[in-house]
Amino acid sequence: MRETKRKANTTTLGDKGTPETGGSLLTGVSLPAAAIFEAPLAHNLAWMQRFAASHGAYLAPHGKTTMTPALFQRQLEAGAWGITLATAPQCRAAFAAGVQRLLMANQLIGEANMAIVAGLIEAGAEVYCVVDSTANVEALGRHFAAAGQTLNVLVELGVPGGRTGCRTLEQVLGVAHSVAAQPALRMAGMEGYEGVVHGTDPVPAIRDYAAQLIACAQRLDQDGLLAVEAPIITASGSAWYDLIAEAFDAAELRGRFVPVLRPGCYVVHDHGLYREAQRGVLTRRPDLHEGLLPALEVFAQVQSLPEPGLAIIALGKRDIGFDQLPEPLRRYREGGNAKDLLSVAGWKVTKLMDQHAFIALPEGAGDVRIGDIVAFGASHPCLTFDKWRQLCLVNEGLDVVEQMQTSF
Amino acid sequence: MRETKRKANTTTLGDKGTPETGGSLLTGVSLPAAAIFEAPLAHNLAWMQRFAASHGAYLAPHGKTTMTPALFQRQLEAGAWGITLATAPQCRAAFAAGVQRLLMANQLIGEANMAIVAGLIEAGAEVYCVVDSTANVEALGRHFAAAGQTLNVLVELGVPGGRTGCRTLEQVLGVAHSVAAQPALRMAGMEGYEGVVHGTDPVPAIRDYAAQLIACAQRLDQDGLLAVEAPIITASGSAWYDLIAEAFDAAELRGRFVPVLRPGCYVVHDHGLYREAQRGVLTRRPDLHEGLLPALEVFAQVQSLPEPGLAIIALGKRDIGFDQLPEPLRRYREGGNAKDLLSVAGWKVTKLMDQHAFIALPEGAGDVRIGDIVAFGASHPCLTFDKWRQLCLVNEGLDVVEQMQTSF
Numbered sequence: 001m002r003e004t005k006r007k008a009n010t011t012t013l014g015d016k017g018t019p020e021t022g023g024s025l026l027t028g029v030s031l032p033a034a035a036i037f038e039a040p041l042a043h044n045l046a047w048m049q050r051f052a053a054s055h056g057a058y059l060a061p062h063g064k065t066t067m068t069p070a071l072f073q074r075q076l077e078a079g080a081w082g083i084t085l086a087t088a089p090q091c092r093a094a095f096a097a098g099v100q101r102l103l104m105a106n107q108l109i110g111e112a113n114m115a116i117v118a119g120l121i122e123a124g125a126e127v128y129c130v131v132d133s134t135a136n137v138e139a140l141g142r143h144f145a146a147a148g149q150t151l152n153v154l155v156e157l158g159v160p161g162g163r164t165g166c167r168t169l170e171q172v173l174g175v176a177h178s179v180a181a182q183p184a185l186r187m188a189g190m191e192g193y194e195g196v197v198h199g200t201d202p203v204p205a206i207r208d209y210a211a212q213l214i215a216c217a218q219r220l221d222q223d224g225l226l227a228v229e230a231p232i233i234t235a236s237g238s239a240w241y242d243l244i245a246e247a248f249d250a251a252e253l254r255g256r257f258v259p260v261l262r263p264g265c266y267v268v269h270d271h272g273l274y275r276e277a278q279r280g281v282l283t284r285r286p287d288l289h290e291g292l293l294p295a296l297e298v299f300a301q302v303q304s305l306p307e308p309g310l311a312i313i314a315l316g317k318r319d320i321g322f323d324q325l326p327e328p329l330r331r332y333r334e335g336g337n338a339k340d341l342l343s344v345a346g347w348k349v350t351k352l353m354d355q356h357a358f359i360a361l362p363e364g365a366g367d368v369r370i371g372d373i374v375a376f377g378a379s380h381p382c383l384t385f386d387k388w389r390q391l392c393l394v395n396e397g398l399d400v401v402e403q404m405q406t407s408f
Numbered sequence: 409m410r411e412t413k414r415k416a417n418t419t420t421l422g423d424k425g426t427p428e429t430g431g432s433l434l435t436g437v438s439l440p441a442a443a444i445f446e447a448p449l450a451h452n453l454a455w456m457q458r459f460a461a462s463h464g465a466y467l468a469p470h471g472k473t474t475m476t477p478a479l480f481q482r483q484l485e486a487g488a489w490g491i492t493l494a495t496a497p498q499c500r501a502a503f504a505a506g507v508q509r510l511l512m513a514n515q516l517i518g519e520a521n522m523a524i525v526a527g528l529i530e531a532g533a534e535v536y537c538v539v540d541s542t543a544n545v546e547a548l549g550r551h552f553a554a555a556g557q558t559l560n561v562l563v564e565l566g567v568p569g570g571r572t573g574c575r576t577l578e579q580v581l582g583v584a585h586s587v588a589a590q591p592a593l594r595m596a597g598m599e600g601y602e603g604v605v606h607g608t609d610p611v612p613a614i615r616d617y618a619a620q621l622i623a624c625a626q627r628l629d630q631d632g633l634l635a636v637e638a639p640i641i642t643a644s645g646s647a648w649y650d651l652i653a654e655a656f657d658a659a660e661l662r663g664r665f666v667p668v669l670r671p672g673c674y675v676v677h678d679h680g681l682y683r684e685a686q687r688g689v690l691t692r693r694p695d696l697h698e699g700l701l702p703a704l705e706v707f708a709q710v711q712s713l714p715e716p717g718l719a720i721i722a723l724g725k726r727d728i729g730f731d732q733l734p735e736p737l738r739r740y741r742e743g744g745n746a747k748d749l750l751s752v753a754g755w756k757v758t759k760l761m762d763q764h765a766f767i768a769l770p771e772g773a774g775d776v777r778i779g780d781i782v783a784f785g786a787s788h789p790c791l792t793f794d795k796w797r798q799l800c801l802v803n804e805g806l807d808v809v810e811q812m813q814t815s816f
Contacts, residue, residue, distance in 0.1 A: 027519075027520075028519075028520055029520055030496060030497055030518065030520040030521050030524060031518050031520065031521070064726075064762065064763065086762075086763040087722070087763065088438060089438055106711065106722065106763070107711050107712055107778070109709045109710070109711050109722060109778060109779050110438065110439050110709050110722075110742065110779060111435075111742065111743070112435075112436055112437055112438040112439065113438050113439070116438060132712055132714060133712065133713065133778055135777065135778050136778050136779075139778070139779065158714055160715065161715075162714075163712075163714070163720055163761070163764060163766070164711060164712035164714055164720050164764070165712070165714060166714070167714060167715055301517045301518050302517070303514065303515050303517050303572065304515055304540055304541065304571075304572035304573070305541065306540060306566055306570075306571070306572055306573060306574070306575060307568065307569075307575055312571055312572050314495070314514065314517060314518075317791060318472075318790075318791075318794055318816070334518065334519065335519070353571070354472065354494075354790050354791070355472065355494040355495065355514070356571060356572070358571070369543065370515070370517060370541055370543050370544050370547070371517050371518060371544075371547065382726075382762050383725060383726075383762070386726055386795070387794070389816065408726070408797065
């Protein structure tokens, strides 16, 4: 990697991935830097795999969240069936990182993107993408016939007023018949995404949507439109995966279908949107006991203390997701020990600029110094990962144990 | 560059930077992709250089906007005095790309960041950074003394209720005296940023701020606190550069000081915040005639047309800045010609997700197809550049003439 790419870190890694320099409390690391904690990461990897398995489902974690091959590898090692991606270049990056089974949860559009996918199939990848229109089916049919290949497709079921996907069973059947008319396409199942279902109480609406998705898959099967031995049925983001898993489980699909869940954010969880969503999951499912744990934080330093009650942090929109303003979690003195925590009680981020965060300090904030290191939580993780070319995997003592490259 | 890094483009460039494959209308380019248009880029480079020169000022464009070495090179070739950066890793990236004179418009904090800057000085870079506190001055003094180096510093003047920087002349003098007490630091001038001045009519407040900045610089000079032959006075972002340039010009600083302007966004301008800001500049300064031109667009394709009046575009928060929702500018049919424009009249982005944009289509939107290519404008450019590892430089016919790597 070129020197100019190394945004996060000045530590040089030795052959075995251990820092040559550095040490506890991110010593030697240029801050701001994004860090993933080993223990909650391992917990989350195992937790979601166990959750899927306990519902008779497979896991294809959405890789767009992290685009971090070292995490894809850990997800596969934990038992994932494949990796879900959003775009053709993301599929290419995942395949280059060793992922063989790629579920592209979007319609594949554009000749250049089709060429990327054709290249992956040529190289041995098992690729699935989704379709929601006969026009796209015809374009794919032409492209992959010309390439002498067969592309696996899943028909997408959407929701009225939602995002992509067929709105009705009739449309699903229409698209499936158009797939059947294309020798270069193989009808491999049904795909949906419940995250775009809205309403004051989304739970019954999501259950209805899951039932509709299952009914569509079963109808395709009855009509002989499924062209593979083990067709796929897949849905679920990171907020309502329990409802989807329960619906797939209760419908006893497994004898005929491969039920696949696709949460992405679970792997590092978060301190906002998904923390909130998890409260819903654990309220619905008290049997799950302890849920996911937040594993991703961004560390930054106090840059200026220009007037009483105001700290400016060297942390900005360039460094952290900002669906919600970042949350100060802990503070350390630079050069100190990771166990010596300083207070951030009452600290509140009031504004985020490109490279600066404004913190309102409470009365009596005590001994705050320029250079103090503050750990921030954020929401949601996708928009934190994409700020970084590499992240630091750290242990509890904030030793960097591995640097993980991203492939955005 | 590794294959997995090549987000934007599948076109392979030959030795001369011309596409081996591809052709007009971004043929062969995986969309979405960010594109910079050659002609308005050249216009903007020359325009701002001419503007600075006509006010007797030098230009150190803020490099954080683009972090694109190929643009830094063009800015230097156009006559820039140096490049401004926000962080030590940004300085390192700019120096690695051949920029010798680096103005870091922030306080340098953290041992790891100081070590990066020390490395640049060791390698021959001319580095300036800003200080607003005696605590930071002492930390820098210790670090650079231990390194056996001298670091150039500028005292920062801020504004009450603003961001970083000293709030009063007394604080400025206090910091300057603390610099004088550090043998490893060299007092090289004054720095400010008028972009954080607020008020219902910011113009008089910014003029006052510029006057205060100049008065501080002159006072440092009178008190014999400036330790270089040609001390620097610098301010200006991309919205109010005219006011700063006029103030520097009117104060006839040039005999004694090096007046430096630091706009960054001008290089590609934008379709939102800075378009608006420019209206202000041109209203205040009708003599400037034609102003800056938007040069940066993101091209994406219609991914789904799931129901009447709704188009889903394969363009998301991962691809484009979203201070404001992106603006559809033009539409093309894939495989067609860049001159054959299709209508986007009445098209409106209503929502942006990570990888998808929702467009409300007007009644009678006509023949809209999956795969249609839509050019989007955005605001502001910093938060579009940082989504990309490379951007395409294109001509009017949308031929890719160069690929530009970013160094975030």
